[in-house]
Amino acid sequence: MSRSAHPAGPRYADVLPEGHYSPPPADLNALDPRVWARTVGRDERGALTVGGLDVATLAEEFGTPAYFLDEDDFRARCRAWKEAFGDDADVFYAGKAFLSRAVVRWLHEEGLNLDVCSGGELATALSAGMPAARIALHGNNKSTEEITRAVEAGVGRIVVDSFQEIVRVAHIAERLGKRQPVQIRVTVGVEAHTHEFIATAHEDQKFGIPLAGGQAAEAVRRALKLDGLELLGVHSHIGSQIFDTSGFEVAAHRVVGLLRQVRDEHGVELPEIDLGGGLGIAYTSDDDPREPREIATALREIVHRECAAAGLAVPRISVEPGRAIVGPTAFTLYEVGTVKELPGLRTYVSVDGGMSDNIRTALYDAQYSVALASRTSTAAPMLSRVVGKHCESGDIVVKDAFLPADTAPGDLLAVPATGAYCRSMASNYNHALRPPVVAVRDGQARVIVRRETEEDLFRLDVG
Ligand SMILES: Cc1ncc(COP(=O)(O)O)c(C=O)c1O
Numbered sequence: 371m372s373r374s375a376h377p378a379g380p381r382y383a384d385v386l387p388e389g390h391y392s393p394p395p396a397d398l399n400a401l402d403p404r405v406w407a408r409t410v411g412r413d414e415r416g417a418l419t420v421g422g423l424d425v426a427t428l429a430e431e432f433g434t435p436a437y438f439l440d441e442d443d444f445r446a447r448c449r450a451w452k453e454a455f456g457d458d459a460d461v462f463y464a465g466k467a468f469l470s471r472a473v474v475r476w477l478h479e480e481g482l483n484l485d486v487c488s489g490g491e492l493a494t495a496l497s498a499g500m501p502a503a504r505i506a507l508h509g510n511n512k513s514t515e516e517i518t519r520a521v522e523a524g525v526g527r528i529v530v531d532s533f534q535e536i537v538r539v540a541h542i543a544e545r546l547g548k549r550q551p552v553q554i555r556v557t558v559g560v561e562a563h564t565h566e567f568i569a570t571a572h573e574d575q576k577f578g579i580p581l582a583g584g585q586a587a588e589a590v591r592r593a594l595k596l597d598g599l600e601l602l603g604v605h606s607h608i609g610s611q612i613f614d615t616s617g618f619e620v621a622a623h624r625v626v627g628l629l630r631q632v633r634d635e636h637g638v639e640l641p642e643i644d645l646g647g648g649l650g651i652a653y654t655s656d657d658d659p660r661e662p663r664e665i666a667t668a669l670r671e672i673v674h675r676e677c678a679a680a681g682l683a684v685p686r687i688s689v690e691p692g693r694a695i696v697g698p699t700a701f702t703l704y705e706v707g708t709v710k711e712l713p714g715l716r717t718y719v720s721v722d723g724g725m726s727d728n729i730r731t732a733l734y735d736a737q738y739s740v741a742l743a744s745r746t747s748t749a750a751p752m753l754s755r756v757v758g759k760h761c762e763s764g765d766i767v768v769k770d771a772f773l774p775a776d777t778a779p780g781d782l783l784a785v786p787a788t789g790a791y792c793r794s795m796a797s798n799y800n801h802a803l804r805p806p807v808v809a810v811r812d813g814q815a816r817v818i819v820r821r822e823t824e825e826d827l828f829r830l831d832v833g
């Protein structure tokens with residue numbers, strides 16, 4: 371976006387870097403429905419509400435910082451994905467985005483499957499009653515213990531990520547007298563349009579086995595020979611926070627190309643393909659994400675077309691959305707502690723959390739929105755940087771945002787779209803106590819992950 375497209379005055383136009391420049395919204399109190407969870411609104415006094423409860427009441431009961439998750443929105447998004455893909459496809463929620471036992475139960479109730487990528491996520495899924503057959507285990511370096519536990523539990527699939535792992539999973543399965551269903555994760559050589567740390571289908575990175583140079587075909591050859599494995603198909607995940615479907619289309623085209631090669635070489639038609647997750651969400655009003663139905667239609671069309679051209683039966687498709695389901699359903703509520711105006715630059719608004727509850731801004735230069743939540747205001751827009759309380763100048767929650775100029779200590783701020791990769795990537799940096807996740811529905815609020823306490827810190831500190 372060019373600066374000249376938004377002649378919004380010298381005060382902030384000069385300090386924002388190219389690409390970070392947006393003029394102040396016409397109404398600072400407005401809540402863009404693309405960015406906020408579905409039941410979020412403002413009550414007659416101007417306070418932000420979710421699930422019928424206002425933030426002052428929520429802050430009073432649960433403290434700040436805290437993540438508030440709109441359970442109805444979460445469930446509605448699960449249903450939207452499931453309906454969009456229909457009965458001949460499977461939706462696996464990517465647990466890395468955010469996982470708790472309540473979430474596992476919601477997924478189970480809504481008929482979704484679950485992708486886990488560690489022993490901890492697997493244990494959470496199993497302990498909350500997700501049937502093992504509906505779990506997929508991922509990871510580029512799964513331990514022997516993780517694989518053994520997954521095979522023993524009977525997970526529906528293990529997505530193998532390397533030549534060593536093909537053999538490792540086969541040996542473990544054989545030792546346990548089982549035949550483990552697997553998919554092979556391939557890298558299709560797509561440069562996804564996203565931050566380099568979250569793009570995963572170009573060849574020069576740690577995930578998957580490259581299609582290039584025949585490596586993926588060789589992986590299939592080896593897997594088909596092993597008695598301990600039932601090769602279900604091929605998996606591709608091109609990256610995360612992606613808006614345009616063209617990368618998925620190229621991936622589908624190349625994955626079906628491999629299935630064709632396998633059929634020609636081995637006379638075997640592999641019955642499944644997984645096209646991964648990665649669909650983007652709106653963090654700010656500038657983002658324009660696709661609806662699940664649109665994505666499902668585009669992916670189906672390409673797979674059907676490619677299979678028809680190759681003379682292959684259409685395999686069962688699965689997808690693994692994480693962020694697109696949970697991301698928009700939660701906001702983080704903070705209390706303002708200090709407001710520091712730097713004349714000619716901007717105003718630093720410090721809140722009671724920071725990079726320990728949202729590392730994404732520091733890690734990916736992620737953009738977020740923010741709203742004054744405890745009240746509305748008619749004050750002029752003030753160019754602000756919302757920062758945390760950590761000993762780190764990169765401890766930024768919202769890099770460039772407009773808040774009302776009367777924002778003051780004691781006000782509550784809400785940062786939307788923090789449902790994905792915020793609590794799940796939260797840390798104890800500076801011995802911060804990780805915030806709770808509170809599910810809100812129909813006027814009821816329920817802690818699903820409690821706030822950490824100093825006792826939790828001391829429990830690990832055994833010296
Ligand atoms: C294999 C795999 N599947 C699914 C996901 C979920 O991605 P997202 O949350 O962007 O949908 C990821 C993370 O990027 C992943 O690595």
Ligand SMILES: N[C@@H](CCCC[NH3+])C(=O)O
Binds near residue numbers: 466568611730790791
């Ligand atoms: N953690 C990343 C996404 C990577 C997900 C796993 N491959 C994020 O916050 O955007």
